Amino acid sequence: MHHHFSKIEDLINDKQSIEALKDIDEHKDLSGNHILWAYRALRRLQLFYAIPASDMSAGRINESIIGDRMDACECCVMAKYCLEGNDMYGVLDWAVEAYQKWEIDGRPECVNPNILNYYIISSSIYTGFNFMSLLNPSGSNYQDCTEKFVRYYHLIRNELFELEKERVMDVLEMYYYLERRQVENDFRYLCKHGVSRTLTKYLKCRYQTNNLFYRILMPFKEEDINSEPFIKLYHDVLYDDEILKIKTISLVNMKDAEVRKKGFDSALEERTRSGQVNWITASDAVKYFYALNTRIESFTGFSTKTAELYQIVNYGLGGHYLPHNDPFLKGTENPMFGNRLVTVLFYLTDVPNDGYTVFPRKNIVAPTEKGAALVWHNLHMSNGEINYETLHGSCPLLKGNKWIMTKWIYEEGQHLPYNWKNK
Numbered sequence: 001m002h003h004h005f006s007k008i009e010d011l012i013n014d015k016q017s018i019e020a021l022k023d024i025d026e027h028k029d030l031s032g033n034h035i036l037w038a039y040r041a042l043r044r045l046q047l048f049y050a051i052p053a054s055d056m057s058a059g060r061i062n063e064s065i066i067g068d069r070m071d072a073c074e075c076c077v078m079a080k081y082c083l084e085g086n087d088m089y090g091v092l093d094w095a096v097e098a099y100q101k102w103e104i105d106g107r108p109e110c111v112n113p114n115i116l117n118y119y120i121i122s123s124s125i126y127t128g129f130n131f132m133s134l135l136n137p138s139g140s141n142y143q144d145c146t147e148k149f150v151r152y153y154h155l156i157r158n159e160l161f162e163l164e165k166e167r168v169m170d171v172l173e174m175y176y177y178l179e180r181r182q183v184e185n186d187f188r189y190l191c192k193h194g195v196s197r198t199l200t201k202y203l204k205c206r207y208q209t210n211n212l213f214y215r216i217l218m219p220f221k222e223e224d225i226n227s228e229p230f231i232k233l234y235h236d237v238l239y240d241d242e243i244l245k246i247k248t249i250s251l252v253n254m255k256d257a258e259v260r261k262k263g264f265d266s267a268l269e270e271r272t273r274s275g276q277v278n279w280i281t282a283s284d285a286v287k288y289f290y291a292l293n294t295r296i297e298s299f300t301g302f303s304t305k306t307a308e309l310y311q312i313v314n315y316g317l318g319g320h321y322l323p324h325n326d327p328f329l330k331g332t333e334n335p336m337f338g339n340r341l342v343t344v345l346f347y348l349t350d351v352p353n354d355g356y357t358v359f360p361r362k363n364i365v366a367p368t369e370k371g372a373a374l375v376w377h378n379l380h381m382s383n384g385e386i387n388y389e390t391l392h393g394s395c396p397l398l399k400g401n402k403w404i405m406t407k408w409i410y411e412e413g414q415h416l417p418y419n420w421k422n423k
């Protein structure tokens, strides 16, 4: 018996075994869908932040290396997925990249050069590049052509990127599309350029006791972000041990995020939102978050009695949430408690270079950090109508992991100048 133990111990300590175990560990949760989503996440990041395949495959964005190098095989797989999604600009970009890496990496077997040629030729025809003009009538082979093409491709790549942005679409959709497109452009711009604090005479930060006697000892650190709509940031309102507890409870229960669509049941739609979600159960909430409810009431000034349960979200690579409004549209509100009056968004991780919460209509990128809560009013406090200026989203994550927790406070039970039931 003892003898076996030492053998097992040797095996465990063996470098190769450790690598193998790591491999198993890293891939254990990947189902077919997740692999497809991983590819889509990369492609989405590429399009969103305008990163050419040559930069992305080097792990580079804005001149700095933040990720791992991709090899020829991985680039080829990207081209394959793009082809399956009928994304011919993607096929072109990745196939050319795969081809170059294939040459540099000593022509690894996982890449079939004929398939690569096929990718390049078909995508180049589709994207309007006259590949045929490169063919030498006196019988050159595809290999030579591909090489030539790769050289030309680098010259025209920027124009291709521009072309890709133009899409054909139904005239009736145009108005909605233009408006949406403006918002999305603003969203992209803000995500790319990150946090800029604009200090004005009116936006200040302060120690806030909210007239609570015991808060004199430990006032809230309140920072004004915007006045209309009301957006404020409260620093250090969630403690490290609470964050750890929240992540521990949630980790085993995370499910792929869903979005509610008008007229449809909740749908899995990773184009709009991609991440993993868990709702803390009522019994766990009582057990662990009683004090937090009281704290939320202290800094927001609203009752949490009618609030939703806590929602935890984890975004991985490429995880995002496109701009949206949190309240339900007219007629779909909660019949007992009304609409989502206030959003309290806690950050369970730091948000250093990406994954910001952005309000594109107000030109705001929230300057937040771990343990802070961003609070905003979704409805006009005078009449309960939705304030569409609170449109907000989460920028696609380029690296690491972002964890948040949300609490939605409802109209019922608050001191409001209107009766929500008569709206």
Ligand SMILES: O=C(O)CCC(=O)C(=O)O
Binding pocket: 313, 321, 326, 345, 355, 356, 357, 358, 392, 393, 394, 395, 404, 406
């Ligand atoms: O993750 C974020 O920054 C925003 C999340 C959000 O808007 C939501 O969950 O409704």
Ligand SMILES: [Fe+2]
Binding pocket: 324, 325, 326, 392
């Ligand atoms: Fe939201």
